[in-house]
Amino acid sequence: MKFSRNLLSKLIDISKIDDDKLYNTLNDIGLEVESKLNLTIPKGVVIGKILEKTKHPNADKLNVCKVDIGNEVLQIVCGASNVEKSQFVPVATIDTRLDKLVIKKSIIRDIESCGMICSSTELGLPKIDDGIFVLDSSIGEIVLGKELCEYEIFNDSIFEINITPNRGDCLSLIGIAMDLSVVFNLNLKIFKEKEKKNEIAPGIGRILNIQFENNLNSSVCYKVVKLQGLINTASLKLNLAFCDILTNDLLHNIIRFTTYMTGVIINAYKFDTYQDIDDKIILNIKRDENGIESVYFKDNKLSSIGAFANSKYSANENSSLVVFEASFIPSNYISEAIFNNNLKTDEYISYISKRGSSPLLEDGIVFLSYEISSMSNSIIYSSTQQLLQKYPQQRISFKFNDINTIIGNTIKNEDIASILKKMNFTINSAADDSFISAIPPLQRQDITSIQDIAEEILRIKGINSIASIPQNFNHSTNIDINYKIYKIKRNIAQKAIANRFFECIHYVFYQKDILKSYNLPVLEDKLDIKNPITNELNTLRSSLIPAMLDSAVRNINYGYERIALFEIGSIYDELRNESQSLAFVVSEYKDIPQYPKTKGEFWDFYSFTSQISDIIGEFSLKNTINANNLYHKGICSCINKNGVEIGFIGKLNPYIANKLEINSNCFICEIKLEYLLKVLQPPKFKEFSKYQSLSREFSILIDKNISFGQIKEAIFRRNFSYIQSIIPLDIYTNDRFGDKISLSFKIIFQSKDSTLKTEEIQNNEIIEFLKQEFKAILR
Numbered sequence: 001m002k003f004s005r006n007l008l009s010k011l012i013d014i015s016k017i018d019d020d021k022l023y024n025t026l027n028d029i030g031l032e033v034e035s036k037l038n039l040t041i042p043k044g045v046v047i048g049k050i051l052e053k054t055k056h057p058n059a060d061k062l063n064v065c066k067v068d069i070g071n072e073v074l075q076i077v078c079g080a081s082n083v084e085k086s087q088f089v090p091v092a093t094i095d096t097r098l099d100k101l102v103i104k105k106s107i108i109r110d111i112e113s114c115g116m117i118c119s120s121t122e123l124g125l126p127k128i129d130d131g132i133f134v135l136d137s138s139i140g141e142i143v144l145g146k147e148l149c150e151y152e153i154f155n156d157s158i159f160e161i162n163i164t165p166n167r168g169d170c171l172s173l174i175g176i177a178m179d180l181s182v183v184f185n186l187n188l189k190i191f192k193e194k195e196k197k198n199e200i201a202p203g204i205g206r207i208l209n210i211q212f213e214n215n216l217n218s219s220v221c222y223k224v225v226k227l228q229g230l231i232n233t234a235s236l237k238l239n240l241a242f243c244d245i246l247t248n249d250l251l252h253n254i255i256r257f258t259t260y261m262t263g264v265i266i267n268a269y270k271f272d273t274y275q276d277i278d279d280k281i282i283l284n285i286k287r288d289e290n291g292i293e294s295v296y297f298k299d300n301k302l303s304s305i306g307a308f309a310n311s312k313y314s315a316n317e318n319s320s321l322v323v324f325e326a327s328f329i330p331s332n333y334i335s336e337a338i339f340n341n342n343l344k345t346d347e348y349i350s351y352i353s354k355r356g357s358s359p360l361l362e363d364g365i366v367f368l369s370y371e372i373s374s375m376s377n378s379i380i381y382s383s384t385q386q387l388l389q390k391y392p393q394q395r396i397s398f399k400f401n402d403i404n405t406i407i408g409n410t411i412k413n414e415d416i417a418s419i420l421k422k423m424n425f426t427i428n429s430a431a432d433d434s435f436i437s438a439i440p441p442l443q444r445q446d447i448t449s450i451q452d453i454a455e456e457i458l459r460i461k462g463i464n465s466i467a468s469i470p471q472n473f474n475h476s477t478n479i480d481i482n483y484k485i486y487k488i489k490r491n492i493a494q495k496a497i498a499n500r501f502f503e504c505i506h507y508v509f510y511q512k513d514i515l516k517s518y519n520l521p522v523l524e525d526k527l528d529i530k531n532p533i534t535n536e537l538n539t540l541r542s543s544l545i546p547a548m549l550d551s552a553v554r555n556i557n558y559g560y561e562r563i564a565l566f567e568i569g570s571i572y573d574e575l576r577n578e579s580q581s582l583a584f585v586v587s588e589y590k591d592i593p594q595y596p597k598t599k600g601e602f603w604d605f606y607s608f609t610s611q612i613s614d615i616i617g618e619f620s621l622k623n624t625i626n627a628n629n630l631y632h633k634g635i636c637s638c639i640n641k642n643g644v645e646i647g648f649i650g651k652l653n654p655y656i657a658n659k660l661e662i663n664s665n666c667f668i669c670e671i672k673l674e675y676l677l678k679v680l681q682p683p684k685f686k687e688f689s690k691y692q693s694l695s696r697e698f699s700i701l702i703d704k705n706i707s708f709g710q711i712k713e714a715i716f717r718r719n720f721s722y723i724q725s726i727i728p729l730d731i732y733t734n735d736r737f738g739d740k741i742s743l744s745f746k747i748i749f750q751s752k753d754s755t756l757k758t759e760e761i762q763n764n765e766i767i768e769f770l771k772q773e774f775k776a777i778l779r
Contacts (some may be wrong), residue, residue, distance in 0.1 A: 044096030
């Protein structure tokens with residue numbers, strides 16, 4: 001946001017405040033100054049009037065001008081295309097220095113030239129016209145021969161400040177002036193100028209009517225003007241050029257200047273072909289097909305309020321009958337509407353509306369009408385047509401001491417109340433001044449809590465005016481749940497590394513087609529990545545395994561004989577919900593061929609499972625059919641830990657192994673980390689027995705579909721005395737067994753109170769139980 005000191009002085013009297021004071025104050029109140037430019041026109045540049053213009057006899061594109069500079073008439077050769085008789089222009093006289101150029105008397109194509117008629121850029125100003133800079137009385141009283149540096153508008157300072165997104169009110173000069181008026185205790189000049197009275201101006205009701213739906217969020221205010229004799233002014237162009245918002249159209253410049261000064265968004269619609277005074281212009285305000293509040297004339301959409309205006313129906317400086325519209329729509333509503341509907345917008349309008357334009361629509365219309373009446377003899381229809389919503393006002397109630405607690409210092413109650421009143425808050429306080437309620441002005445949509453009010457008090461009061469006090473330290477632990485989870489994950493990683501696994505990290509992105517081929521979940525299309533890094537990384541991964549398999553293949557191709565990888569990372573479900581996963585991949589050798597294992601040792605299901613158990617603790621396995629297509633259907637189990645199913649472990653699907661050209665003894669495991677964290681428990685120590693244990697081995701014939709885990713669980717459930725553990729020993733098959741297998745296991749018995757005797761061991765009871773429960777036959 002740029003503004004000039006001269007323009008700011010139109011709103012507050014800063015004649016006694018120098019640039020340094022203004023610069024420091026803006027920074028102190030949170031309007032950070034990014035740059036400051038001191039504008040000065042070189043001495044020797046004076047105002048002249050072109051008395052005569054004739055074609056140069058020896059050059060088609062040059063003119064010979066007679067220019068009156070008060071005390072003499074100069075002959076100047078000028079090549080500007082816009083030079084005309086009777087213009088007031090800046091003239092650089094002989095010996096004037098313009099940057100690196102010194103003006104000298106010269107001969108141009110045999111014609112003497114005594115000076116230079118200047119363009120704005122030659123004077124160090126922004127570009128304004130294509131050619132020379134034409135002056136008029138808007139810069140001040142025109143006095144021939146008077147130096148331009150004597151005029152305030154050409155002896156100025158330009159400030160550029162950084163506006164934070166919550167301060168939409170400071171995208172207008174009135175918002176900046178409001179803050180400064182409070183800090184410097186100055187009176188703010190409100191927009192109360194009236195347009196020039198025109199006795200023949202009809203009422204707006206004769207030509208315009210508005211219709212609208214109920215439950216709209218928008219407010220609008222309309223003014224009708226019949227444009228006549230609109231004249232540009234040098235001061236308007238210069239002020240807009242300083243702020244980088246100058247356009248090539250005079251009417252657009254007036255509209256932008258109005259928005260710049262007041263913060264009110266203005267649209268202008270042309271109705272040049274409208275003739276029938278008995279047939280009113282009826283504007284209909286309603287929601288369009290996307291639910292966006294828009295303005296219609298008949299079936300034509302003129303604009304979407306707060307988003308864009310249809311250029312087909314927008315007025316310009318050549319229009320005759322114009323309907324001006326001041327509009328306001330809450331910033332949160334229009335921001336969501338633009339984002340959710342991917343709405344086409346006018347960048348200038350939407351930038352202001354999304355950050356918060358001014359709801360003081362009448363101020364905008366008054367300022368606009370005054371500018372038009374000052375620059376033309378247009379007929380401005382009396383009164384306005386309005387649709388004004390009653391927006392809920394944010395009432396914030398608090399105690400004065402609450403403000404002091406937040407700031408950490410004591411500010412007098414009367415100072416707090418005074419600052420809020422100056423900032424146009426509506427305040428009410430208790431009789432004893434212990435309690436206060438404050439309603440922010442409508443244009444301060446960013447103030448919603450007591451913390452916001454405390455910030456405003458501190459900002460205006462000045463942080464340097466607050467006395468420092470010692471900081472009060474209260475010791476408390478800074479370890480939160482997230483830190484604890486991080487420590488648990490790193491502890492798991494350390495155990496995996498201790499078991500000779502290598503940690504790997506992959507992108508959270510993966511190729512969608514490959515995930516589908518593995519029958520893994522994929523994101524819904526509407527939630528997918530719109531602009532992927534590459535086609536190979538075009539979605540979010542739903543498993544860690546696929547990318548780890550790619551890394552395993554890559555390492556095998558590099559010549560590594562032992563592959564053991566693990567990863568802890570994020571995965572996503574179809575609805576893009578994030579969760580954490582722990583995965584392992586092994587392949588090739590468990591131990592490479594070297595002494596004393598000269599033939600090496602390959603991975604198998606049991607050695608892999610044992611390694612995972614060393615990392616995450618004891619668990620049991622259960623048969624499953626719910627694993628995804630990555631797993632071998634016959635060599636895959638569900639991991640059950642403390643009664644919770646936390647993941648899957650098994651051999652890689654042979655089809656995938658063959659496709660990836662990876663060794664067939666590749667094993668994989670993936671665990672939902674959130675499930676694992678729930679069941680991870682610190683070790684529980686218990687008293688151990690000092691008495692000798694006894695063991696008994698059993699060999700039974702059972703149905704081949706009965707697992708050792710079922711037998712073990714059933715024996716423990718039966719609560720036989722003194723059983724400490726049950727250990728599997730062997731499985732033996734033989735054709736003569738038919739559908740049965742021979743299972744051998746060992747039971748260890750131990751008492752905490754005494755040495756067991758042979759008769760106390762319940763061998764026979766256990767055998768009878770197995771016969772009844774599983775139809776087992778003792779071998």
